[in-house]
Amino acid sequence: MFVCNCFGVTEAQVKKHAADGACTPRQIASACKAGTDCGSCVRRIQALLGRGALPGRDTAKQDIPALAEAGRRQERLDEAA
Known part of the structure; x- marks a missing residue:
């Protein structure tokens, strides 16, 4: 199933x-251009990435193991960018 019709x-x-x-949708865009033309696929990309389910950094810093790891991963990606 196509997510981004503009770039297939x-x-x-x-x-x-x-x-x-x-x-992140921006990292997906860097990898394959999805979401960089009309933008109608960005919400679908977010859903595929589980963006609604991923914690923010403030939640991740509460030392809940799975949430903390997600926060650390995002921080490493932000530092690399």
């Missing part, structure tokens, strides 16, 4: 980029 990016491609470390 499929759901499987977005999931592969996510598995390779992309965890």
Whole structure:
């Protein structure tokens, strides 16, 4: 199923980029251009990335193991950018 019709990016491609470390729509865009033309696919990309379920940094700093790891991962990605 296509996620981005403008660039022909499929759901499987977005999931592969996510598995390779992309965890934001911007990182997906850098990997395959999805979301950079009309923008109508950005919400679908967010859903595939689980953006609604991922904690913010403030929540991650409460020392809940899974949440803390998600926060640390995002901080490493932000530092690398």
